[in-house]
Amino acid sequence: MHLKTLSTLIAAALLTACSSPNKVNVIAGEGTITPLKTEGEYEGRYHNLYPGDKEYPTTCTDNCYAESDLLICDDSNSQCQFQAEQHVPEINSGFTVRWLGHAGFYIQSPNGEQLLFDPVKEQFDSPVDLAFKLAGGIYRKPGFWPSQAEINDLDAVLYSHIHYDHFNKADIEEIGNKPRYLVPLGFADNFPTGGFDISEMAWYASTQINDLTIHAVPAHHFSSRIMVPFIYDDHNKDLWSGWLLEQNGKTLFFAGDTGYSKHFQDIKQKYGEIDVCLMPIASYYHEENGKWYRYVHTTPEDTLNAAEELSCKVMIPWGYGNSSWQMGDHSSHSALLRLLHMQKQMDSQVPLYILNEGEQVSL
Template sequence: MKLYENKNGAPIRPKFGDLRRWRKERRSKTKDLSFRVPRTEFDRTAWEAEAPPAKLVWIGHSTFLLRLGGLSVLTDPVWADRMAFEKRLTPPGIALDRLPPIDVVLLSHGHYDHLDFPTLRRLPGDPLHLVPEGLAGLFRRKGFNRVRELAWWESERTSGLTFTFVPAQHWTRRSPWDMNRSHWGGWIVEGEEEAADVPTVYFAGDSGYFDGFAEIGGTFPRIDVALMPIGAYEPEWFMSPQHVTPEEAVQAFRDVGAATFVPMHYGAFRLADDTPKEALDRLYAAWSASGLAAERLVVPMLGETVPLLRGSVPTDGAVSPPAPVLTQRSGR
């Protein structure tokens, strides 16, 4: 059976000794987990309104509901109350029974905080599941027949949208017997060239920092919105091959060349030693130091409907686009 790797040979099998060292370090740390990501009531009426035609809602962790080209697209759907022995820190931004019918589900990889079959079974509609190479067989064994698996740089086109699976630096495992038996990556979602109301969205999935971000930006030079992970980075000596720090996320955003940064992968589950507040504080500090325009960083509340526009990508990092991609407040 095929084993999957990172493009640059980055380590993909966490060592038992390193894991034991991390667990020992963790016992000596005291962390304040009282911060809760701000939230608002999901407005189903605003979501279903024709204008604006493109929009997103952050549901939590790496789960976004996107409205693009008339389709409802869901990324890494996870409504689980717990992850391993840890209780979810904040409820999802939309209750599962309030979701609109889903047309497409995008999966970045097989880790449990990104692939939750109990959630997938409860989704409304009859979605097409786009998954990394190596996962289709598992989906079919679980009873999902509308599934298409893609290798890096392969694309699937449906109803006017093109979904391209792009590299990430990570790894995956769901059992002791399936280490890296499927791949991992992110997704680029594009509309027709003439579809002025469909922005290009990059969903990065999980990744350590690597030269693939620049490669993605070079291949897709008009990315409007980048959904970038910022959490689960501490301790950095252990997590860096698989998760970017907030500072690395800002650099990855610059490498990709997108117009607007939307953070994710924080606030829902305690997967490492950093806290949601620490991740956000470091993101804000890194953004301030970067010279990037403040309006290019958008931090949605859970459940908030955020309009998306197709806009120009700035050529100068310190200058905001003439038509901001996300017409929504940023900052704390």
């Protein structure tokens, strides 16, 4: 075939793929929860299961960010590496977990399915990317990204919510339309067009990939993506979720962004003890609006309490780190310092396994 003809055919195929409509499937119905407000402000929008003022079981008040010999950092407790010798808990879950940075994880299931949670390769989508930089926000060091071979073999990509630090359209276009995309309700219209296979899921809805069962579960958060609300208000138009993977009688829980609430107890009651818990510990601190930040993000002590309620056999924290945006934190690793401090203060019995970005562990 003539080279020019071949190039024309390839270009046409790419153009067709980019313009192909997405396939959207909604998984809801009996036994699931679709938490829509039925009256008042934001009627018809999603809401948390346990709204209203909160009381927290534990709050750090003294020496919360004590330095630790387990971290090698620069002078500002940033750009750190966790260096302690760790023992992998003998839970024989079969899951392999690699932390990509911030909320991103590459997961291999016990039977070999490959999945991503909340992958964001570099920065925010434009124009928020530029606006954040002009406003003086911390510009993120890129996270670790799966190899091209791993991307080509992905079975599914799961997103917890539409906030820019968890969902990037450019990354979707790079990953492509081979894997399934599992998302909360209302999420699909945020995708670019390109023949993507998208399943929107209510809380407690389930789906299968081979014999891997994937459950969408509640989180205590919110959603919005439009940064200029007087043009279009998308507040809580789309749902937010955590995720639970189940295979061979073993479970892995990804909490998504969430504040502390009774939904952790609900998840334990429904699914039993959790083998592997991927839990957020950052973005809770703000000098002017700290109450709101903590309402929708767990402090390290909130996370330790939640992990106790879930009966986590091992907890891997996330949200801090050298490739975080440090939103609502003192420094890149302040949340980890507080976690290590509060683990001792609370005499927490939940086993921790700390990853540096790019590291992985088989549990």
